[in-house]
Amino acid sequence: MRHISVIGSGTMGNGIAHVFAQQGFDVALVDISEEALRKGVSTIAKNLDRQVLKSILTESDKLATLARIRTATSLEEGVRDADLVVEAATENSDLKLRIFGQLDDACPPQCILASNTSSISITRIAAATGRPDKVIGMHFMNPVPVMKLVEVINGYATASDVTERIVELSRHLGKTPCVVQDYPGFVANRILMPMINEAIRTLHEGVADVAAIDTVMKLGMSHPMGPLQLADFIGLDVCLAILQVLQEGFGQPAYAPCPLLVNMVRAGRLGVKSGEGFYRYVPGSKEATPVEFR
Numbered sequence: 001m002r003h004i005s006v007i008g009s010g011t012m013g014n015g016i017a018h019v020f021a022q023q024g025f026d027v028a029l030v031d032i033s034e035e036a037l038r039k040g041v042s043t044i045a046k047n048l049d050r051q052v053l054k055s056i057l058t059e060s061d062k063l064a065t066l067a068r069i070r071t072a073t074s075l076e077e078g079v080r081d082a083d084l085v086v087e088a089a090t091e092n093s094d095l096k097l098r099i100f101g102q103l104d105d106a107c108p109p110q111c112i113l114a115s116n117t118s119s120i121s122i123t124r125i126a127a128a129t130g131r132p133d134k135v136i137g138m139h140f141m142n143p144v145p146v147m148k149l150v151e152v153i154n155g156y157a158t159a160s161d162v163t164e165r166i167v168e169l170s171r172h173l174g175k176t177p178c179v180v181q182d183y184p185g186f187v188a189n190r191i192l193m194p195m196i197n198e199a200i201r202t203l204h205e206g207v208a209d210v211a212a213i214d215t216v217m218k219l220g221m222s223h224p225m226g227p228l229q230l231a232d233f234i235g236l237d238v239c240l241a242i243l244q245v246l247q248e249g250f251g252q253p254a255y256a257p258c259p260l261l262v263n264m265v266r267a268g269r270l271g272v273k274s275g276e277g278f279y280r281y282v283p284g285s286k287e288a289t290p291v292e293f294r
Helices: 011-022 034-053 059-067 075-079 093-106 122-126 160-172 188-204 210-221 227-234 236-250 259-266
Strands: 003-007 026-030 069-072 084-087 112-115 135-140 149-154 176-181 279-281 288-290
Touching: 003 011, 003 075, 011 026, 011 034, 011 059, 011 135, 026 034, 026 075, 034 059, 034 069, 059 069, 069 075, 075 093, 084 093, 093 112, 093 122, 112 160, 122 135, 135 160, 149 160, 160 176, 188 210, 188 227, 188 236, 188 259, 210 227, 210 288, 227 236, 227 279, 236 259
Parallel strands: 003 026, 003 084, 026 069, 084 112, 112 135, 149 176
Antiparallel strands: 135 149, 279 288
């Protein structure tokens, strides 16, 4: 695999493109607008600058990495020579199914189609294509250039040699791949999201405030970040969407999203990306102030 196409230039997509390009792959970054692509490439450049400042990369490494990334607003143009496509679009099942149908038509026959989905069934996504044996999950963690884990998710029909190639590729990227099977939430979010949901319930019921809940989990459980602040970084809309997938997939009340989470998403309080969630965030600063809830 030499030619990688990444669909979506947002937080996850530009991080995935960054990692592949840094490791010597030719990358096509695809999005629907030039503005989104400029923002994505700008983010990659800023993250590479941080690596240069930390002596992880040299300036020439940075320039070589950026030179390996081309952009495209046409899906057909962006994937025409792809050996692997990694889809990193919004966590919306209808959107992903539509994209994979288009990818199946536009990509070379031997191309492997991967999704960075954090919760949507790989088997369901694969069914939108005529190559279900070549469809797999590559769930990177955020921030992609820093986090080592890749959940490699087998769909019902994923061929074993495809899994082996993606595991090998993940290791080549400097990641640690963990192969999991296609059940709601896979492993990471099946365990993480109920914990976040329970933290929100604890807040909603007035057991403790935001700072106390996060401090208990950081100091008592050695978590690097409390569950409420982590939810803000993930995006409260994303947390809600994943919990809804878990609730639908397992049919158990335990996965029902807390009403506080639902209301916050309806109100547009989505966490870091909106400037306020369980904390308030100052643009351009790492400062975060816990919000008081009644």
